[in-house]
Amino acid sequence: MLEIIIFSILSATILNLFLKKFSIPTIIGYIATGTIIAYGYELHDAINSHELKEIAEFGVVFLMFTIGLEFSVRNLIKMKKEVFLYGALQVFITAAFFSFLAHNIFSIEAKSSIIIGAALALSSTAIVLKLLNENGDINKLYGRKVLGILLFQDIAVIPILLMITMFSVTDKSVSSLLIETLLNAVVLLMGLFLVGKYLIEPFFHQVSKTKSNEIFVGSVLLIVMGASYLAHAFGFSYSLGAFIAGMMIAETHYKHQVEADLVPFRDLLLGVFFVTVGMQLNFSIIFENIYTVLLILPVLILAKILIIYLLLRFATDSRVALKSAITLFQFGEFGLVIFELSFAKNLIDPVIGQVLVVMVVISMIMTPFVLKNISKIVDMFSYTPEESQEYTSPDNNEKLSNHIVLIGYGRLGKNISRLIEKKNMDYIAIENDILSVKEARKLNKPVIFGNAAQKNVLESVNIKDASAVVISIGNSEKLHQICQAVKDLRENKKTIVKVNKYEEQEALSSLNLSHIIVETEKTASAMFEEAIKL
Incomplete structure (x- = not known):
């Protein structure tokens, strides 16, 4: 082994x-x-082991948790039209059309057709958002449309997973199953809502006071797994509990730090899940149906693009609608999750499943190449000029650029922030003392809780687009870690670091930071200047 x-x-x-x-x-x-x-x-037989599937499923659990972190109620309200109008119409119309094709053209059983249609209506949140963030298109008008639709698709995963559970139960009537599911959902949601509203914030407050990263990570894992287990005990998927747990934490001060701490667990376990998907690919079946794949895949992609284009064309110009539609052409990772769960519950025929998985994988491989050249592709069909409008992101951190990032919001950090405010410049601060963060938030100061040594936390404040980074922390042990993380993300851009003594300056010299200020040297110089004035 x-x-x-x-x-x-x-x-x-x-x-x-x-x-x-x-x-x-x-x-x-x-x-x-x-x-x-x-x-x-x-190992084709070994992958059906219960233990391996349990481990792989927790990759999806952590993915749903991190998606839940992005679903604060305030953000959804600000993007309600993009999410609940365009997103809902896209999922329902696309799912209905693909389900119709599966049932009437390919004579697939009704339940299986509905699952297939729902899965193929989803696009790849992980790939598309990553690429849009990297090329800056997330801040364009079409990026807003894409983001809204993807958010609804992620919400839609929950009822789709519930639907699979309902379809797999054969010993109960549909009406009794619906009533039981509804009652369980109400009890679960109310319980988790009360916990999130009254217990999560005080609990994390006590944990953060320990200044222990191990205890903090352990407490996050406890909440994720506890919520997942509770949802499973009520007859729902683990993923539903994790998603709700993410939404609960999204409303607290700890969102950015939790997200940074959970990414390694999510990516590792999600990798295990996709390894199990690959282990189930049967190439003899794939080669027997390769012409079917090559014939059906382009048709489904074109149909999906056309549906999204027509939906958005009523609300925006043709170029924005076309770019949005082409960006979302692929089938996503949650399609693989849905197919995997359907295989396990014998809801989709294995041969059909192999064809579907291959089509999803091929479309995902195509995505980076398509998005890299999307403007050129759209130019072939649209003569309208490139849109220049940018939108105000629902997350204040995402719209920041050419700002100053303060790492450390102690006495020195606060004084620096006041000077920045006098110049009417934008800034955001990172502080790992929750009391200081809460105090700053009461005064509407742009301060977030987090460990600045973690790159995910730095990226959450758009550090790559900052005009300068000012590091003023008292913890000498963490200083080098933070400076290394900042340098990796910003290369040789302006970074000002305050150190307490010359030894710390020597230790940081290998990082080639633009400005290192020794506190004792500056203090001595200022005191000497005052002395000679007398």
């Missing part, structure tokens, strides 16, 4: 290093790794 684990890690690492050169997402590398392992070690 150890040999298989080592080979798996080696294969995934080498494959993803190669695929990254072509901007192909790591998901594809994990799926390919699973296929290599399955055929190399003849």
Whole structure:
């Protein structure tokens, strides 16, 4: 078994290093790794083990949790039209059309057709948002439309998973199952809502006072797994509980730090899930149906693009509508999740399932190449000029650019912030003392709670677009970690660091930071200047 684990890690690492050169997402590398392992070690039977599936499912749990973190009620209200109008229409119309095709053209059973249609209506949130953030298009008009639709698609995953659970139950009537599900949902949601409203914030407040990262991470894992287990106990999926837990924490001061701490767990376990997907690919079935795949895939992609284009064309110009539609052409990772759960509950025929999984994977491979050249593609069909409008993001941090990032909001940080405010400049501060953060928030100061040594926290304040970074913390041990993280993200851009003594300046010299100010030197110089004035 150890040999298989080592080979798996080696294969995934080498494959993803190669695929990254072509901007192909790591998901594809994990799926390919699973296929290599399955055929190399003849493990097709082993992947059906209950233990491995439980571990893989928790990758989806953590993905749903981090998505829940983005679903603060305030953000949804600000984007209500994009999310609940365009997003809802896109999912329902696309799902209905694909379900109709599956049932009437390919004679697939009704329940299976509904699941297939719903899964293919979803696009890849992970790939699309990552690429849009990297190229800055998330701040364009079409980026807003895409983001809104993706948000609703993520919400739609929950009822789709519930639908799969309902379809798999055969010993109860539909009406009794609906009533039971509704009652359980009300009890679960009310319980988690009360916990989130009255217990989460005080609990994290006590945890943050320990200044222990291990205890903080452990408490987050406790909440995620506890909420997941509670949802499962009420007959729902683990993912539903994790999603609600994410929404609860999104309303607290701890969102950014929690997100940074959970990303490694999410990505690792999600990788395991996609490895299990790859292990189930049967190439003999795929090759037998390769012409079906090559014929049906372009038709489904064009149909999805056309539906989204027509929906958005009523609300915006043709170029924005077309760019949005092409951006969302692919089928996403949650399609794979839905198909995997459907296989396990015998709701989709294995041969049909293999064809569907291959189509999803191929569309995901195509996505980076399409989005990289989307303006050129749209130019072939639209003669309207490139849109220049940008929108105000629902998250205040996302709209910041050419701002100053303060790391440390102690006495020195507060004084610096006052000077910045006098100049009417934008800034945002990162502080790991929750009392200071709460005090600043009461005064409407732009201060977030987080560990600035973690790159995810730095990225959440758009540090790459900042005009300068000012680091003023008293903890010498963390100073080097923070400076290293800042340098990795900003290369040689302006970074001003305050150190307490010359030894700390020497330790940071290898990072080639633009400005290192020794506190004792500046204090001595100021005191000497005052002395000679007398």
